[in-house]
Amino acid sequence: xxxxxxxxxxxxxxxxxxxxxxxxxxxxxxxxxxxxxxxxxxxxxxxxxxxxxxxxxxxxxxxxxxxxxxxxxxxxxxxxxxxxxxxxxxxxxxxxxxxxxxxxxxxxxxxxxxxxxxxxxxxxxxxxxxxxxxxxxxxxxxxxxxxxxxxxxxxxxxxxxxxxxxxxxxxxxxxxxxxxxxxxxxxxxxxxxxxxxxxxxxxxxxxxxxxxxxxxxxxxxxxxxxxxxxxxxxxxxxxxxx
Amino acid sequence: xxxxxxxxxxxxxxxxxxxxxxxxxxxxxxxxxxxxxxxxxxxxxxxxxxxxxxxxxxxxxxxxxxxxxxxxxxxxxxxxxxxxxxxxxxxxxxxxxxxxxxxxxxxxxxxxxxxxxxxxxxxxxxxxxxxxxxxxxxxxxxxxxxxxxxxxxxxxxxxxxxxxxxxxxxxxxxxxxxxxxxxxxxxxxxxxxxxxxxxxxxxxxxxxxxxxxxxxxxxxxxxxxxxxxxxxxxxxxxxxxxxxxxxxxxxxxxxxxxxxxxxxxxxxxxxxxxxxxxxxxxxxxxx
Numbered sequence: 001x002x003x004x005x006x007x008x009x010x011x012x013x014x015x016x017x018x019x020x021x022x023x024x025x026x027x028x029x030x031x032x033x034x035x036x037x038x039x040x041x042x043x044x045x046x047x048x049x050x051x052x053x054x055x056x057x058x059x060x061x062x063x064x065x066x067x068x069x070x071x072x073x074x075x076x077x078x079x080x081x082x083x084x085x086x087x088x089x090x091x092x093x094x095x096x097x098x099x100x101x102x103x104x105x106x107x108x109x110x111x112x113x114x115x116x117x118x119x120x121x122x123x124x125x126x127x128x129x130x131x132x133x134x135x136x137x138x139x140x141x142x143x144x145x146x147x148x149x150x151x152x153x154x155x156x157x158x159x160x161x162x163x164x165x166x167x168x169x170x171x172x173x174x175x176x177x178x179x180x181x182x183x184x185x186x187x188x189x190x191x192x193x194x195x196x197x198x199x200x201x202x203x204x205x206x207x208x209x210x211x212x213x214x215x216x217x218x219x220x221x222x223x224x225x226x227x228x229x230x231x232x233x234x235x236x237x238x239x240x241x242x
Numbered sequence: 243x244x245x246x247x248x249x250x251x252x253x254x255x256x257x258x259x260x261x262x263x264x265x266x267x268x269x270x271x272x273x274x275x276x277x278x279x280x281x282x283x284x285x286x287x288x289x290x291x292x293x294x295x296x297x298x299x300x301x302x303x304x305x306x307x308x309x310x311x312x313x314x315x316x317x318x319x320x321x322x323x324x325x326x327x328x329x330x331x332x333x334x335x336x337x338x339x340x341x342x343x344x345x346x347x348x349x350x351x352x353x354x355x356x357x358x359x360x361x362x363x364x365x366x367x368x369x370x371x372x373x374x375x376x377x378x379x380x381x382x383x384x385x386x387x388x389x390x391x392x393x394x395x396x397x398x399x400x401x402x403x404x405x406x407x408x409x410x411x412x413x414x415x416x417x418x419x420x421x422x423x424x425x426x427x428x429x430x431x432x433x434x435x436x437x438x439x440x441x442x443x444x445x446x447x448x449x450x451x452x453x454x455x456x457x458x459x460x461x462x463x464x465x466x467x468x469x470x471x472x473x474x475x476x477x478x479x480x481x482x483x484x485x486x487x488x489x490x491x492x493x494x495x496x497x498x499x500x501x502x503x504x505x506x507x508x509x510x511x512x513x514x515x516x517x518x519x520x521x522x523x524x525x526x527x528x529x
Contacts, residue, residue, distance in 0.1 A: 088335050091334070154264055194254060196251075
């Protein structure tokens with residue numbers, strides 16, 4: 001082929017190749033953590049899904065069983081965080097953002113079911129973990145602005161909230177099946193409050209926008225459940241019987 | 243929806259108001275980057291357009307082009323300066339929308355550099371050019387990916403430049419009789435290893451004849467063909483694949499034009515131009 005001496009300095013391309021190869025190696029390392037996280041989150045989700053078939057009186061066993069998977073998740077996120085903090089956050093965050101969202105969602109569900117700061121006594125549903133609380137549990141900073149380091153973003157937290165609403169609309173139906181007519185009312189108020197929050201956000205045309213557009217249908221599903229049980233006089237009287 | 247009725251009752255409102263503030267800031271930055279990227283793209287296209295009127299190689303850019311393009315360089319500089327602070331710290335790499343502008347600018351920059359020097363601008367040189375245009379504060383980053391993809395596009399410009407020159411002057415643009423053997427071997431030693439081997443053989447002929455655009459195109463092609471985009475899941479990989487095939491077509495087109503010039507050139511009457519018009523690919527500019 002042609003002579004190599006004039007047009008191109010081959011060192012330029014060798015250097016570029018080295019740069020992109022190095023990035024690829026970083027990406028592989030981060031992907032490995034993300035995959036571990038995904039697996040552990042699935043375990044957590046597997047445990048928590050028993051909430052759909054467990055009356056609230058027995059829920060503490062589910063919450064107890066969730067503790068080990070949560071510890072595993074926290075540990076992996078710690079490793080991911082240490083590794084990812086060495087590189088520019090937004091250059092690589094697509095390797096882990098979905099997994100972080102899923103982990104956050106499962107923590108939110110666990111927190112809603114009453115897992116966070118659980119007393120020995122009665123399990124209490126209905127708590128929303130703030131982004132700061134999620135950060136504390138996972139032992140990572142949230143919504144960082146002043147430095148380039150691993151953290152949980154607002155968008156990731158909002159994605160997790162959407163998933164939470166979706167999950168709760170399912171839980172509302174299953175509560176009725178379990179004979180619990182009180183929880184759908186709690187869920188109804190909770191998801192309405194969240195929807196009201198989402199409505200003040202100016203979301204652009206991205207996946208968060210698309211998912212949050214679907215929230216109203218989920219809220220409606222819960223409303224339908226409440227409608228069904230109130231129509232049949234199954235709604236417990238306020239402050240009434242046990 | 244019944245926004246105002248529900249708003250006060252939701253206990254989560256303060257939290258969402260905080261989120262709204264943050265997201266709005268983020269979207270504003272994003273909008274600024276998108277706009278800057280678009281303006282840089284437009285101005286770069288205009289620069290390229292002017293450069294395509296040049297018929298010389300390895301010489302200073304003619305005054306008409308410099309004068310005409312000054313305003314576009316200024317616009318690009320202004321745009322880079324306007325977003326430099328938006329893409330720093332945690333927000334570095336957050337707005338990939340800038341890559342469009344960067345690539346187009348890379349195309350203009352490398353094309354002009356080639357016309358002037360008949361060499362390919364290096365990544366470091368291009369990166370510091372963008373950095374210097376971002377003003378005195380923090381720099382806008384030109385990534386290796388921007389550079390590579392811009393170079394691919396520049397091949398299309400070299401093709402157009404070659405074809406136009408063949409059509410108007412009846413020959414392929416070539417540099418002046420060039421550089422002594424000394425400076426050539428100096429380059430070679432710097433660049434290191436494997437390339438040195440070829441040089442003793444190729445040098446004599448090289449000195450006799452200056453490099454032309456086609457040999458330069460072939461050389462770039464070789465480098466680009468050897469370049470390996472690592473991660474098949476990444477967008478960059480797909481873009482390299484796509485641009486690789488366009489690049490091959492471009493080089494082939496110049497080879498075909500030169501072929502038809504060689505075959506029919508001898509019997510060519512005065513004013514005859516090679517038959518390349520219909521395959522002159524507007525598509526390359528268009529994609």
